[in-house]
Amino acid sequence: MTTTLAAGAELPIRSQSVRTRRPPTSSRPEPLPRSESSTRAEASRPHRRSSQRSATAQSPRHPQQGDMAAPAPSATAHDTGAPEEPPRDRAVDAQGQRTSKNRYRTVIPAPSGNYAFIKTIGQGSMGKVKLAKKEGTNELASLGISDAGVACKIIERVSADDGRQSREERERADAAREDRNAREAAIVSLLNHQYICGLQDNLRTRWHWYMLFEYVNGGQMLDYIISHGKLKEKQARKFARQIASAVDYCHRNSIVHRDLKIENILISKTGDIKIIDFGLSNLFSPEEDRKLKTYCGSLYFAAPELLQARPYTGPEVDVWSFGVVLFVLVCGKVPFDDQYMPALHQKIKKGAVDYPNWLSSECKHLISRMLVTDPKLRASMHEVMNHPWMLKGYNGPPENYLPQREPLKLPLDEEIITHMTGFKFGPPDHIREELTKKISSPKYQAAARRLEKEKEQPLPTPKDAEKRRGFGFDFYKRRSSITSKDTLTNGSTDGLPIGDDPLNAFDPMVSIYYLVREKLERDRQEAQAAQLSVPPKVQVPPSPQLAQPPPVLPNSPIARPKEKHSLAEIVPPQPAHTEGGLRTRQRARSHSEDQVREPAANGLLSPDIVSPKKGGNGPVSLLRRLSTRDRRKEPADGKPSTLMQKSVSMRAKSLGHARRESIQARRAKREAEQQQQQQQQQQQQQQATSSSNNNSHHHHQEPVREETDAELGLEAEGGETSGGSHERLAPEDPDLAKPVYLKGIFSVSTTSTKPLPEIRADIKRVLKMLGVGYTEIKGGFSCSHAPSIAEEDSHLLGGRHSTGGGGGAGGGGRQEPGVPDGELRFEIVIVKVPIVSLHGVQFKRVGGNTWQYKAMAEQIVRELRL
Numbered sequence: 107m108t109t110t111l112a113a114g115a116e117l118p119i120r121s122q123s124v125r126t127r128r129p130p131t132s133s134r135p136e137p138l139p140r141s142e143s144s145t146r147a148e149a150s151r152p153h154r155r156s157s158q159r160s161a162t163a164q165s166p167r168h169p170q171q172g173d174m175a176a177p178a179p180s181a182t183a184h185d186t187g188a189p190e191e192p193p194r195d196r197a198v199d200a201q202g203q204r205t206s207k208n209r210y211r212t213v214i215p216a217p218s219g220n221y222a223f224i225k226t227i228g229q230g231s232m233g234k235v236k237l238a239k240k241e242g243t244n245e246l247a248s249l250g251i252s253d254a255g256v257a258c259k260i261i262e263r264v265s266a267d268d269g270r271q272s273r274e275e276r277e278r279a280d281a282a283r284e285d286r287n288a289r290e291a292a293i294v295s296l297l298n299h300q301y302i303c304g305l306q307d308n309l310r311t312r313w314h315w316y317m318l319f320e321y322v323n324g325g326q327m328l329d330y331i332i333s334h335g336k337l338k339e340k341q342a343r344k345f346a347r348q349i350a351s352a353v354d355y356c357h358r359n360s361i362v363h364r365d366l367k368i369e370n371i372l373i374s375k376t377g378d379i380k381i382i383d384f385g386l387s388n389l390f391s392p393e394e395d396r397k398l399k400t401y402c403g404s405l406y407f408a409a410p411e412l413l414q415a416r417p418y419t420g421p422e423v424d425v426w427s428f429g430v431v432l433f434v435l436v437c438g439k440v441p442f443d444d445q446y447m448p449a450l451h452q453k454i455k456k457g458a459v460d461y462p463n464w465l466s467s468e469c470k471h472l473i474s475r476m477l478v479t480d481p482k483l484r485a486s487m488h489e490v491m492n493h494p495w496m497l498k499g500y501n502g503p504p505e506n507y508l509p510q511r512e513p514l515k516l517p518l519d520e521e522i523i524t525h526m527t528g529f530k531f532g533p534p535d536h537i538r539e540e541l542t543k544k545i546s547s548p549k550y551q552a553a554a555r556r557l558e559k560e561k562e563q564p565l566p567t568p569k570d571a572e573k574r575r576g577f578g579f580d581f582y583k584r585r586s587s588i589t590s591k592d593t594l595t596n597g598s599t600d601g602l603p604i605g606d607d608p609l610n611a612f613d614p615m616v617s618i619y620y621l622v623r624e625k626l627e628r629d630r631q632e633a634q635a636a637q638l639s640v641p642p643k644v645q646v647p648p649s650p651q652l653a654q655p656p657p658v659l660p661n662s663p664i665a666r667p668k669e670k671h672s673l674a675e676i677v678p679p680q681p682a683h684t685e686g687g688l689r690t691r692q693r694a695r696s697h698s699e700d701q702v703r704e705p706a707a708n709g710l711l712s713p714d715i716v717s718p719k720k721g722g723n724g725p726v727s728l729l730r731r732l733s734t735r736d737r738r739k740e741p742a743d744g745k746p747s748t749l750m751q752k753s754v755s756m757r758a759k760s761l762g763h764a765r766r767e768s769i770q771a772r773r774a775k776r777e778a779e780q781q782q783q784q785q786q787q788q789q790q791q792q793q794a795t796s797s798s799n800n801n802s803h804h805h806h807q808e809p810v811r812e813e814t815d816a817e818l819g820l821e822a823e824g825g826e827t828s829g830g831s832h833e834r835l836a837p838e839d840p841d842l843a844k845p846v847y848l849k850g851i852f853s854v855s856t857t858s859t860k861p862l863p864e865i866r867a868d869i870k871r872v873l874k875m876l877g878v879g880y881t882e883i884k885g886g887f888s889c890s891h892a893p894s895i896a897e898e899d900s901h902l903l904g905g906r907h908s909t910g911g912g913g914g915a916g917g918g919g920r921q922e923p924g925v926p927d928g929e930l931r932f933e934i935v936i937v938k939v940p941i942v943s944l945h946g947v948q949f950k951r952v953g954g955n956t957w958q959y960k961a962m963a964e965q966i967v968r969e970l971r972l
């Protein structure tokens with residue numbers, strides 16, 4: 107069996123957050139510079155996330171100087187107002203202080219219905235993420251979705267008194283965390299983008315935030331890289347274009363993510379990316395005196411200016427992190443690495459990157475433009491999106507899906523203004539006054555007039571534009587001749603300086619006004635659609651980039667336009683499903699429209715300068731990975747489904763397993779259909795039962811009591827040793843012999859023609875050999891591993907970076923709530939590849955250090971020698 111993992115010498119990558127987790131000791135390297143308001147006490151606090159996430163660690167009434175005001179508890183939160191009584195486990199003392207671990211609910215009464223927890227699917231530094239399903243509805247089943255639901259992020263609002271902080275410190279940290287949570291909820295509830303994980307509901311109780319996100323069920327990008335090692339550039343391009351699309355959308359809405367890293371990129375069932383974790387995001391302003399000053403994010407992905415504690419506008423730090431992500435995608439390792447943190451700091455500040463020689467010069471050039479240490483000289487998102495590497499095989503730059511907008515006019519809409527209160531912009535009167543000033547300002551008016559004029563001018567044809575710009579335009583030469591001012595000011599907008607474009611990132615308050623207006627419009631459409639019981643109408647204006655408007659699933663409550671090269675087009679037909687929750691979105695202003703714009707003042711390459719091959723091959727299906735062992739035989743223009751069948755069958759043949767594919771294909775299809783039917787039936791039955799059981803017990807208006815999982819006998823808080831409440835099986839259970847049938851994206855690290863029992867036995871042997879504890883679950887193994895002290899001391903696991911904190915799933919050496927120090931939790935799932943008799947092994951991290959997990963998964967794969 108062949109494995110596509112990168113060479114062991116290059117791995118593992120370790121991740122590390124800028125924020126501290128453990129008190130610094132003399133043997134530990136210096137902590138990162140903090141913002142002026144971050145106190146030393148905070149830097150040495152043991153509660154990593156509460157302090158790390160709170161580089162703004164101040165009372166919510168005193169937002170950090172220079173940072174955008176954090177919002178008050180989000181207006182979008184469904185605040186139960188209850189319960190004031192402490193949870194049943196008496197985790198709170200008489201003064202209302204937490205004395206032990208908080209317990210959380212198992213059923214969430216969200217405005218759209220009750221959600222019941224199914225299992226733990228993730229463990230961030232903020233808390234657990236659980237898969238939850240809506241009770242009393244079979245709407246998912248009716249769409250043929252057997253495993254969809256929501257991902258519920260559970261965040262504690264009150265930290266426990268572990269004796270390491272004074273009460274004042276704890277209260278301050280809690281207040282700062284509250285601000286961040288409220289801001290995260292407010293921001294993600296407004297964003298509406300197909301590559302950003304959307305928030306569906308949001309509930310705040312006395313003790314917890316419960317954020318119900320759309321469930322992204324294709325795994326983590328990290329797992330994908332573990333499975334495949336470095337990606338082919340074509341595949342990386344597809345992901346990079348999607349990341350660019352999402353990041354550009356955020357920037358144009360005055361939002362900077364600030365925690366872009368490989369762990370925060372998930373893959374949906376259709377093989378598209380979804381960016382998660384806006385917990386560190388903030389609004390940014392183009393104004394010099396309103397620069398951001400909070401230094402946050404994961405160290406490996408952090409821009410040098412953050413390490414130097416220099417104020418920044420916002421988009422430029424995302425561009426750097428994106429550059430690191432792109433490097434990881436194409437190289438399978440981080441560009442800057444060192445076990446000794448000060449040395450790592452130096453490497454980042456120096457920005458010297460060793461590019462492997464297999465990388466194309468275009469890719470190298472793009473990354474080198476993103477990893478420029480001087481933020482003023484660093485590529486803007488506009489440059490990134492229009493870089494030849496990004497365009498290769500596509501008709502234009504990535505679509506950013508920004509809705510069509512017009513410059514704002516007075517009078518302002520009062521309803522919108524009242525919905526903007528969650529951002530601490532002040533009371534509605536103040537917002538109205540401020541917005542009126544901004545819109546009436548000569549700057550805004552001039553920008554609006556300029557836009558109006560542009561619209562009136564006849565649009566140049568691509569040929570005209572080409573002529574005007576000179577046919578022999580040298581992108582690379584041009585890039586290096588950009589002045590610092592151009593690059594800085596050109597930020598993320600279409601060649602217009604940030605703050606000069608009335609539609610994009612002109613001002614945070616203006617951006618939020620647009621976003622709220624668009625959200626209200628979506629809500630109205632949904633309400634109308636619900637009333638009429640018809641799917642909400644989606645406007646899809648023609649876009650040169652989309653050969654055809656994407657199909658709108660008749661039953662799907664969501665319909666977002668897709669990039670032309672979506673994996674969805676080439677994976678085997680999947681049941682209709684909803685990735686994005688119950689939203690609709692209006693068609694965005696297309697980047698493709700930019701193709702016919704005037705050349706930007708700075709001469710940035712416009713889409714029409716590059717004339718990519720029409721109908722060029724987009725990134726191929728992940729399934730094609732199976733055929734990479736013999737790519738030469740791939741048909742150049744192979745249609746996806748046949749390609750998949752061919753490539754898989756080639757492998758089967760080469761392994762001496764040539765079969766009669768057609769018979770097998772029919773049999774596999776029949777099996778899949780039967781299994782799907784069974785699953786649907788089962789789910790409908792379950793839902794019907796739970797509905798009748800629960801409808802009488804849980805009602806939206808019922809006061810929220812924080813019952814515990816333990817109370818309900820589901821799982822011990824913090825004591826899970828596996829990936830949640832997976833069905834555990836007796837050794838003789840016949841289900842052990844049943845692999846999980848392949849669904850959607852195929853992130854198979856290894857495939858094998860070995861029979862399933864043999865693979866299972868092999869896995870058990872390797873787990874035992876490596877001292878990994880496991881429980882057999884349906885379709886695989888739920889594993890846990892606590893490294894020995896020697897392992898931790900060896901720094902192999904990033905322990906030496908711990909003063910740098912965590913900040914992100916998998917910050918080296920960081921501790922996550924509910925996971926004993928250093929403990930890893932992950933699942934190994936054996937999947938069955940349809941069409942031919944191959945099995946694949948997939949890994950999924952549930953909790954613990956990301957890079958430790960990566961190293962472990964790679965070791966297991968190596969030892970398995972499938």
Ligand SMILES: Nc1ncnc2c1ncn2[C@@H]1O[C@H](COP(=O)(O)OP(=O)(O)OP(=O)(O)O)[C@@H](O)[C@H]1O
Pocket residue numbers: 227228229230231232233235257259303319320321322323326369370372382383385913914915916
């Ligand atoms: N919508 C989702 N669908 C599926 N899994 C998810 C989803 N959101 C989060 N997860 C899982 O939970 C993990 C933690 O989520 P998230 O990053 O939002 O939490 P966090 O506490 O902010 O983490 P971090 O420490 O990385 O900042 C993710 O790495 C992912 O595995």
